[in-house]
Amino acid sequence: MGTHxxxxxxxxxxxxAQQQVDAGRMGxxxxxxxxxxxxxxxxxxxxxxxTGHGATFEFGHNQLSVPLGALNTVVxxxxxxxxALAVLRAKEGNxxxxxxxxxWTLLFAFVFxxxxxxxxxxxxxxxxxxxxxxxLPEIDSAGNMVLNDQGKPVYGAHCTKAMEGFPGQxxxxxxxxxxxxxxxxxxxxxxxxLLFWIWLRTRRGEFKPxxxxxxxxxxxxxHLVDLVWIFLFPLLYRVG
Amino acid sequence: MSSQSASxxxxxxxxxxxxxxxYVKLMILTAITVSASSFVGGTSGLIVTILISCLKGxxxxxxxxxxxxxxxxxxxxxxxxxxFLGLFFIGTQGEWVSRGYVNPEADTYELRKEKIRKELKQxxxxxxxxxEYLDGLSEQAVPERVPTTAVAHL
Numbered sequence: 001m002g003t004h005x006x007x008x009x010x011x012x013x014x015x016x017a018q019q020q021v022d023a024g025r026m027g028x029x030x031x032x033x034x035x036x037x038x039x040x041x042x043x044x045x046x047x048x049x050x051t052g053h054g055a056t057f058e059f060g061h062n063q064l065s066v067p068l069g070a071l072n073t074v075v076x077x078x079x080x081x082x083x084a085l086a087v088l089r090a091k092e093g094n095x096x097x098x099x100x101x102x103x104w105t106l107l108f109a110f111v112f113x114x115x116x117x118x119x120x121x122x123x124x125x126x127x128x129x130x131x132x133x134x135x136l137p138e139i140d141s142a143g144n145m146v147l148n149d150q151g152k153p154v155y156g157a158h159c160t161k162a163m164e165g166f167p168g169q170x171x172x173x174x175x176x177x178x179x180x181x182x183x184x185x186x187x188x189x190x191x192x193x194l195l196f197w198i199w200l201r202t203r204r205g206e207f208k209p210x211x212x213x214x215x216x217x218x219x220x221x222x223h224l225v226d227l228v229w230i231f232l233f234p235l236l237y238r239v240g
Numbered sequence: 241m242s243s244q245s246a247s248x249x250x251x252x253x254x255x256x257x258x259x260x261x262x263y264v265k266l267m268i269l270t271a272i273t274v275s276a277s278s279f280v281g282g283t284s285g286l287i288v289t290i291l292i293s294c295l296k297g298x299x300x301x302x303x304x305x306x307x308x309x310x311x312x313x314x315x316x317x318x319x320x321x322x323x324f325l326g327l328f329f330i331g332t333q334g335e336w337v338s339r340g341y342v343n344p345e346a347d348t349y350e351l352r353k354e355k356i357r358k359e360l361k362q363x364x365x366x367x368x369x370x371x372e373y374l375d376g377l378s379e380q381a382v383p384e385r386v387p388t389t390a391v392a393h394l
Binding site: 025026029030032033034036037040041043044047048051052055066070073074077078080081083084085088219220223224226227230231233234235238 | 255256259260262263266267270273274276285289290292293296297300301303304305310313314317318320321322324325328329332333336337356
């Protein structure tokens, strides 16, 4: 593919378009490798805590809604398909179709966050919360938990679910649940920003068959977010 | 030029088909994951779901993320990160699992389970004693409640 220094999409520090594409692709894959290590650390924490708190985790798994988790899995995999098609159409030079697939991907991203909001609200309403927030315990003026005569914290009046007396330390499970799904949701939110930016550039007609690397690289990021959820879902929602 | 665009469109068509096929595979595997726990539970269920997830992840990486068509250096970068993750896992999980062998007094998962089992046993034996005590009480109470003496008096 012949390119000239005049091509506005070719940065001056690259010799040609292919070198620019390769450098960008190498960069995004290195970034994805750091993302794997980042989420991987949390999966290691999961493995260690699950080994030490088997009964607690079994209880925790049973508190999560499998239908909602499965729905989000379907939504995210579908968004991965529309993203892959957006990249394919961009490569083909069909900006209109590519833009439409990007809008679909954005739509699925919002659906995912909506379902996540429903799940978080349900957890908040039943006081199944991380760490010291579990059961929304009463706090005295010094900021310490109020303890009853058995030395147990006094949970909020409406927190009947948390009061049932579950094995071990259920707040450990919910700390991990909110950390893992929360950081994943943050990646979705960042992804929405990136998708919107790419959609605007597509609408401006900036991409053509010999320059669509930004679409492809945002796509790679989006697929990785999907990939993380593929592991998060069965580990948090299903396994007893 | 025309032949070039025709081959490009064929190429595009095959990609589209491949993406759709992969999507269907991912959906089927998701359905298996969701239904799997009803017939396999415990550790074997955990292993099965992780294996299915690895398969799904592999499909996403190979097809949607184009690793199978790209230069192998990107596959190498990605799997290098998994290699280091594996070392991290072996180190931490190995420590947890092997504690009891190095120092029998150490806080191990097995020791914790044993402790809980003992507590539960103690609790259930207490409960049993209490139930026996209650049964004894009611047995003693029977003659008082049944008015046999009253019958005798008649």
